[in-house]
Amino acid sequence: MNILWDYDGTLFDTYPAYAKRMSQVLGSVSEVDCYIQLKVSATHAISFYQMTESQINEYNRLISNISPEEMPPFDHVEDILKQADCNVIMTHKDQEGAHKVLDYYGFTNYFREIVTADHGFPRKPDPAAYEYLHHKYRIDLAVGDRELDIIPAKQLGMYTCLFQNDKPADFHLNSYRNFYEVVIF
CATH class of the missing domain: 3.40.50.1000 (HAD superfamily/HAD-like)
Incomplete structure (x- = not known):
């Protein structure tokens, strides 16, 4: 096959680690809620939460530093x-x-x-x-x-x-x- x-x-x-970082950037949104939106797509979650360019850049920086153990x-x-x-x-x-x-x-x-x-x-x-x-x-x-x-x-x-x-x-x-x-x- x-x-x-x-x-x-x-x-x-990977989504628990991504959701943790998105929640960290957004501050007032739970990891569970971020997880749900990220499972649609990252683009969807960014749009859903109306993330600013600064927030997107911070989120991307944080996820690029996630260790493989996570x-x-x-x-x-x-x-x-x-x-x-x-x-x-x-x-x-x-x-x-x-x-x-x-x-x-x-x-x-x-x-x-x-x-x-x-x-x-x-x-x-x-x-x-x-x-x-x-x-x-x-x-x-x-x-x-x-x-x-x-x-x-x-x-x-x-x-x-x-x-x-x-x-x-x-x-x-x-x-x-x-x-x-x-x-x-």
């Missing part, structure tokens, strides 16, 4: 990575930030290609990056934690799987423990 993975909230549990991989995701024929990532995260965490947990070698914000593709849900990866690797399944992550896959006719999200998708998982029991072609 050839799998296209989202990064934040799919491979690594962004652990989800339980059992490594088991799936080991069993897949091919894994690729498409993320809005920058190359340095993505590799910092992937390298820390020893995950980098599981991926044939890691497409980041630095590659110049339009942001999701634009399908350009997915199309590039699909043509190159013949992707069977796209896995993400947000509807935004699977919209481009659906447009290209790929199977889709949402992690910890019940929006419409071909497959849904709350845990990676039983991935191959749930994701059956």
Whole structure:
């Protein structure tokens, strides 16, 4: 199976650390509320809270300094990575930030290609990056934690799987423990 993975909230549990930093910048908004908005998208959360340029810059500075220890991989995701024929990532995260965490947990070698914000593709849900990866690797399944992550896959006719999200998708998982029991072609 050839799998296209989202990064934040799919491979690594990053949103609690992001929500903590956003709450810190906003002051009067709880981490839980920030988490809910960030799970839609960072752009959405920034707009929702009407963050100023100064707040956005401070938030970006804080998240760039988060240690990998605060962004652990989800339980059992490594088991799936080991069993897949091919894994690729498409993320809005920058190359340095993505590799910092992937390298820390020893995950980098599981991926044939890691497409980041630095590659110049339009942001999701634009399908350009997915199309590039699909043509190159013949992707069977796209896995993400947000509807935004699977919209481009659906447009290209790929199977889709949402992690910890019940929006419409071909497959849904709350845990990676039983991935191959749930994701059956």
